[in-house]
Amino acid sequence: MSDKKDWRDTVFLPKTDFPMKAGLAQKEPAILARWREEDLYGQLRKARAGRERFILHDGPPYANGDIHMGHAMNKVLKDIVVRSQSLMGKDSPYVPGWDCHGLPIEWKVEEAYRKQKLDKDQVPKAQFRAECRAYAAKWVAVQREQFERLGVMGEWDAPYLTMNFDAEAAIVGELLKFAMTDQLYRGAKPVMWSPVEKTALADAEVEYEDITSTQIDVGFEIVESPIPELVGAHAVIWTTTPWTIPVNQAIAYGPDVEYALFHVLVNDVPLDQVGSNLGEGGRYLVATDLLDDFAKKFMPAAGEYFLPLAPVARFKGSDLAGTVARHPMHHLGGFFARPRPFLPGEHVTTDAGTGLVHMAPDHGEEDFEVCKAAGIGPVFAVDDAGRYRADWEWLGGQGSVINAKFNASDGPICSDLREAGALLAASDDFKHSYPHSWRSKAKVIYRCTPQWFIPMDRPIPPLSPSGERVPPQAA
Structure with a gap:
């Protein structure tokens, strides 16, 4: 017999149902599936209804490719903020969105044209816009699945898309409000311009x-x-x-x-x-x-x-x-x-x-x-x-x-x-x-x-008794 003492009986370990292996590759999809089945996000909205609201205005990403580490860090950090505000008792909804307009999307569609030896200017504008819309819709679906896989909770079934007709109508409506109060004017500004892409470029x-x-x-x-x-x-x-x-x-x-x-x-x-x-x-x-x-x-x-x-x-x-x-x-x-x-x-x-x-x-x-x-x-x-x-x-x-x-x-x-x-x-x-x-x-x-501007250095016209903005000349 060995003279060594068996100390296992003297170590008091907690009993738990946690498995020895995390198995996250299998466990995480199951957790996300359970959240969807239980409508966890919907339950949170009902539980917080009427409480003080916290709204996170999320700058929408472009719908033009798989997400990368920048997307992941951005969305996870924002999810932490939204969840923490909800845990503090606030009604903290999250509406994800996508930017479906602009050069990044148009350039991808143009690349497909070039492979077919086609010039963008030879394609009818309505057709070009329809193809850009279809391209954006494809990547909205892909990115939505990828963001949900990160565990981000939100109104994924009703996201904000800049190409939705109601969103475009709302933008036009708000623009007209500025126009009706003489806060919208046409001016000019020098910008970095690409003659090849026929568009302005941001510094980045x-x-x-x-x-x-x-x-x-x-x-x-x-x-x-x-x-x-x-x-x-x-x-x-x-x-x-x-x-x-x-x-x-x-x-x-x-x-x-x-x-x-x-x-x-x-x-x-x-x-x-x-x-x-x-x-x-x-x-x-x-x-x-x-x-x-x-x-x-x-x-x-x-x-x-x-x-x-x-x-x-x-x-x-x-x-x-x-x-x-x-x-x-x-x-x-x-x-x-x-x-x-x-x-x-x-x-x-x-x-x-x-x-x-x-x-x-x-x-x-x-x-x-x-x-x-x-x-x-x-x-x-x-x-x-x-x-x-x-x-x-x-x-x-x-x-x-x-x-x-x-x-x-x-x-x-x-x-x-x-x-x-x-x-x-x-x-x-x-x-x-x-x-x-x-x-x-x-x-x-x-x-x-030539560009349209809304000046930020002019006083906002006052409201009339009916709640309408009074044009400067009538104020």
Whole structure:
């Protein structure tokens, strides 16, 4: 016999029906089935009827694929919040929902078209929308089953879907309430736009890649200025997006930046041998700090022919107020014949370029804000496919503006500027980071689009005795 004592009789363990193995893969579906059979969610609603309510407004996910860990964490954490409020005695219903509209769904349907060698624009709109609706309905069903499998309780048989007709009708009804009280207005705003997908993109849908672009220096002839010696000189702008020149409306200067007016002299050599568009005896305006960088662009072509650039006058940026230039393509008339005013811009720096920034309010956030303050609005010259409108005086119907060949130093924009004597320098070697769509991998642009707004900085019209909002003009 062993001398070792058996201690098992001295250990008091609780007796339980819990199995030795959890077996969650089999146990969890059984628990969920029991909850459904017993209508646990419905019982909770009846038990909490009339109690203080707690409503969790759940941002609906897109119905366009299987759920991932982000979905799981989101839904489980919200379920914990809803359940805890219910345990504290509150009536805490949960209505799940899905966003059934937008690019994520449309892009998936378009992918199916591309596999069939079809273009979305060749498909009737009613058919395209019906296919998007069917695609969304399919994934609502899949995701609902997956969310229920996580143990999330809610009104899964009556979810909120943005594509439900009653939901769409409610949205329109609420919008009309704003319209009836003059709180709805049509405006414009520059957004990240994908010419390939023909839609606006959120910041999260944009990624950046290094590209090589064409950089150009363009001269805008000054036709009016409180500084007499500036009249007839050329304000020089630098840009890496030549396609925005046909939409230029102004020139921005830095109020605290110093600018230099200088002459270009050539040593008795014909201009065609110099190899530059800088005219003999021409006068040009650039930021003083960037004068040397500007000169270096032309020295290799001119060699020993150029004399050193010597400023003949210097001005503070604020002195340029009231100066007006004309567009290089002013001879086309119409939009291009309008004066291009000089505007103060706090965003103007001397980090690169010329210290003068050409402004196209349709295609830049700072451009839009600076021009808006001066009463200059967008013209919507570039359509959703990235082409100039057919009726545009210069390059109408042409593009695409994201095409490198279209913007190249020998492309149509630069060729026309060169013929007009305004293209001072151009090279196709500027390397920089540029935004792209993470879906199509194509370049995106800033594009101003007409949009509807509800202002949040205006007082809400008062209620009439009948409970209706009183329009501002009647209040």
